[in-house]
Amino acid sequence: MANMSLKKNPMPTLDPIERGRVFAEVALGYTEEQAIAEAARCLNCKTMPCVAGCPVRIRIPEFINKIREYDFEGAYKIISDTSSLPAVCGRVCPQETQCESKCVRGIKGEPVGIGRLERFVADWHNAHSEQIPVNLPKNGHKVAIVGSGPSGLTCAGDLARLGYSVTVFEALHTAGGVLVYGIPEFRLPKSIVAREVESLKAMGVEILTNMIIGKTLTVDELFEMGYEAVFIGSGAGLPNFMGIPGESLKGVYSANEFLTRANLMKAYREDSHTPIMRGGNVAVVGGGNVAMDAARTALRLGAEKVYIVYRRSMEELPARREEVEHAIEEGIEFMLLNNPTEILGYVNPDDKTDPKNGFVKGMKCIRMQLGEPDEKGRRRPVEIPDSEHIIDVDTVIISIGTSPNPLIKDTTDGLEVNRWGGIIVDESSLTSRTGVYAGGDAVTGAATVISAMGAGKLAAESIHKFLDN
Amino acid sequence: MYRIVTKRVLNPYVTLMDIEAPFVARKAEPGQFIILRQDAEGERIPLTVAGFDREAGTVRIIFQTVGATTKKLSQMEPGDSLSDFAGPLGVPTHTEGLSQVCIVGGGVGCAIALPIAEKLKSLGAKVTSIIGFRSEDLVILEDEFRAASDELTVMTDDGSYGRQGNVCVPLNEILSSGRRFDKVIAIGPLVMMKFVVESVRPTGIPCDVSMNPIMIDGTGMCGGCRLTLNVDGKKVTKFACVDGPDFNGYEVDFDEAISRGNMYRGFERHAYEKTCNLFLKGGKTGG
Numbered sequence: 001m002a003n004m005s006l007k008k009n010p011m012p013t014l015d016p017i018e019r020g021r022v023f024a025e026v027a028l029g030y031t032e033e034q035a036i037a038e039a040a041r042c043l044n045c046k047t048m049p050c051v052a053g054c055p056v057r058i059r060i061p062e063f064i065n066k067i068r069e070y071d072f073e074g075a076y077k078i079i080s081d082t083s084s085l086p087a088v089c090g091r092v093c094p095q096e097t098q099c100e101s102k103c104v105r106g107i108k109g110e111p112v113g114i115g116r117l118e119r120f121v122a123d124w125h126n127a128h129s130e131q132i133p134v135n136l137p138k139n140g141h142k143v144a145i146v147g148s149g150p151s152g153l154t155c156a157g158d159l160a161r162l163g164y165s166v167t168v169f170e171a172l173h174t175a176g177g178v179l180v181y182g183i184p185e186f187r188l189p190k191s192i193v194a195r196e197v198e199s200l201k202a203m204g205v206e207i208l209t210n211m212i213i214g215k216t217l218t219v220d221e222l223f224e225m226g227y228e229a230v231f232i233g234s235g236a237g238l239p240n241f242m243g244i245p246g247e248s249l250k251g252v253y254s255a256n257e258f259l260t261r262a263n264l265m266k267a268y269r270e271d272s273h274t275p276i277m278r279g280g281n282v283a284v285v286g287g288g289n290v291a292m293d294a295a296r297t298a299l300r301l302g303a304e305k306v307y308i309v310y311r312r313s314m315e316e317l318p319a320r321r322e323e324v325e326h327a328i329e330e331g332i333e334f335m336l337l338n339n340p341t342e343i344l345g346y347v348n349p350d351d352k353t354d355p356k357n358g359f360v361k362g363m364k365c366i367r368m369q370l371g372e373p374d375e376k377g378r379r380r381p382v383e384i385p386d387s388e389h390i391i392d393v394d395t396v397i398i399s400i401g402t403s404p405n406p407l408i409k410d411t412t413d414g415l416e417v418n419r420w421g422g423i424i425v426d427e428s429s430l431t432s433r434t435g436v437y438a439g440g441d442a443v444t445g446a447a448t449v450i451s452a453m454g455a456g457k458l459a460a461e462s463i464h465k466f467l468d469n
Numbered sequence: 470m471y472r473i474v475t476k477r478v479l480n481p482y483v484t485l486m487d488i489e490a491p492f493v494a495r496k497a498e499p500g501q502f503i504i505l506r507q508d509a510e511g512e513r514i515p516l517t518v519a520g521f522d523r524e525a526g527t528v529r530i531i532f533q534t535v536g537a538t539t540k541k542l543s544q545m546e547p548g549d550s551l552s553d554f555a556g557p558l559g560v561p562t563h564t565e566g567l568s569q570v571c572i573v574g575g576g577v578g579c580a581i582a583l584p585i586a587e588k589l590k591s592l593g594a595k596v597t598s599i600i601g602f603r604s605e606d607l608v609i610l611e612d613e614f615r616a617a618s619d620e621l622t623v624m625t626d627d628g629s630y631g632r633q634g635n636v637c638v639p640l641n642e643i644l645s646s647g648r649r650f651d652k653v654i655a656i657g658p659l660v661m662m663k664f665v666v667e668s669v670r671p672t673g674i675p676c677d678v679s680m681n682p683i684m685i686d687g688t689g690m691c692g693g694c695r696l697t698l699n700v701d702g703k704k705v706t707k708f709a710c711v712d713g714p715d716f717n718g719y720e721v722d723f724d725e726a727i728s729r730g731n732m733y734r735g736f737e738r739h740a741y742e743k744t745c746n747l748f749l750k751g752g753k754t755g756g
Contacts, residue, residue, distance in 0.1 A: 171688050173506055173555070210553050211555075212688055216493065216555070216556065237689055237690055238689045238708070238711075239690070248696075248697055248729060253692075253693070254692035256690055260685050260686065260691050265512060266510070273510075273511070273537055273538070357728070358728035405689050407689065
């Protein structure tokens with residue numbers, strides 16, 4: 001008999017005030033009892049609408065059923081059949097717009113906490129199993145993967161399971177892409193990502209770091225080296241700036257730089273040598289998940305006040321609800337319907353050597369109101385005349401999106417991109433070059449981890465079809 | 470891991486190393502840079518390539534001890550390995566089609582200028598070099614420059630070696646004598662490059678500079694290395710890592726670059742002193 005509670009079993013979390021100053025993971029995960037109680041809420045629908053909502057098609061009712069039977073390892077096997085990164089997805093997927101949005105239980109009350117259950121299963125597996133090398137039968141074909149973010153790792157895992165010899169080329173010194181440089185420790189601990197990468201290596205996937213495709217090697221050279229297909233999952237890349245005065249002042253960061261310093265370069269740790277602006281007041285410009293990550297990271301690095309400055313209202317704010325709620329609980333202030341017009345710098349007219357010269361001392365914003373809906377149906381923000389005001393900040397983090405990195409397109413003849421620089425692919429993820437596939441942010445522009453994984457999965461299927469014939 | 474093959478102390482502050490990095494050595498060109506991490510906890514530091522040996526698979530770096538990382542790096546010995554060494558990054562210096570070139574190098578910037586001079590020479594260009602240092606004990610690569618140049622002037626600020634004065638003194642003399650070049654290439658401290666550009670500007674001779682701002686990834690991802698160019702009266706933001714490191718000197722906003730370059734000065738001094746203390750405690754400096 002199913003557990004008919006209308007509410008999900010709540011996720012245990014760290015106290016918001018306490019956690020706002022430390023980098024420990026915020027959501028603590030279900031206990032076995034909580035997981036079993038939550039699993040009992042699943043109605044095991046024969047039509048499995050939830051599976052249709054999952055970009056990597058995890059057989060959700062099947063794994064939940066295993067939890068109910070106390071067979072947690074069995075549940076893990078079902079998830080890992082289709083997902084290369086279960087512990088990651090259980091933490092960062094926007095389940096509320098995917099699998100959980102299709103859950104029948106969600107019609108009246110809250111859907112089954114599928115994400116929380118997935119995380120429980122993955123964490124249980126990681127805590128109870130040894131990493132043992134798996135000897136998969138090889139099919140003799142070699143595939144190169146460019147980038148070790150979510151799309152690349154997924155594509156690599158799926159191809160390795162099919163018997164391909166897979167090499168992943170990563171530009172940075174650590175594998176994981178956005179999972180290690182972008183998403184902060186308190187949302188996705190680095191050790192979880194490292195563990196998932198180790199699982200792939202145990203399957204025989206080779207990962208080469210410090211290899212910048214487009215510079216160290218080109219796509220054409222990969223083919224010359226004997227790779228028969230290439231998957232490009234190089235991510236979104238270049239940060240966008242607003243083009244307002246003062247963006248080059250000291251204390252203005254792109255979210256990419258701020259988060260990379262904090263995460264990849266470990267400024268979140270006390271003993272780190274990585275310099276970063278700490279303390280003072282911080283304004284984060286933008287309303288996406290990356291903006292929430294930057295704001296909450298700034299708070300943990302010692303900021304007194306942290307503002308999210310967003311030009312529309314809460315309703316249009318694109319970040320996940322859960323992230324917004326966490327940010328509010330921790331004391332992040334939302335300065336909505338505001339748009340920056342200038343960043344102001346400190347100038348001491350009497351002393352050119354004053355060390356404060358050239359640092360941010362404030363940001364001028366103009367208040368906005370929502371006007372007529374645009375072609376996408378989103379109400380357009382319109383400036384309210386004479387409403388400019390100055391906020392007192394020392395650091396500004398610009399989080400208004402990224403554009404695809406040109407390194408690969410510039411060095412690969414015949415690789416077509418759209419006017420935004422995104423790589424053009426067909427429905428099978430094939431680019432304009434034979435044997436070259438692409439997916440994730442390099443194709444779509446900034447999106448989610450799980451959609452990138454879905455793209456990696458699709459590309460793996462297409463590469464298999466291409467090379468199997 | 471990337472093994473240190475040779476090490477040479479060029480002066481008390483500047484060290485040369487050849488690093489085993491075959492993939493980088495295959496592609497490197499003068500003007501490009503690499504990013505290295507000294508150990509698994511280290512920061513990523515960009516260094517412009519000072520040479521390479523494609524057959525031996527080695528890349529030459531020449532660096533000045535300025536912070537904690539370069540201090541630790543300078544203490545490493547042949548046989549030791551660096552944790553990471555990625556590249557080559559950035560756009561190579563344009564050397565094609567130039568027949569008369571003036572190269573102006575300042576301090577450790579001469580290390581980067583040298584392979585450019587050598588390449589130009591090998592392409593048949595006439596190379597006039599001016600290299601400047603604070604004093605005699607800091608002079609590096611003089612013989613190498615002499616071999617790569619048709620004409621060489623060595624300057625020191627205090628006159629302890631060569632001629633006294635900064636690099637603009639002989640540059641202004643040469644330019645006012647009416648000599649013309651296809652290009653002037655300046656590599657050195659930002660202030661030096663700023664003044665070289667101002668010396669050359671009245672002649673209209675193209676003047677390229679090599680920018681080396683603070684950066685993290687080196688692939689265009691962080692935007693920390695951004696600088697402002699004034700192009701036809703319009704301000705344009707460029708990333709030194711993917712658009713550079715060479716830029717048209719007439720367009721670079723040097724004052725902004727100088728300001729951004731000292732963003733972490735307080736932090737670096739603190740980390741450097743901490744590292745020096747560690748070495749003192751470990752007795753490595755004999756103190």
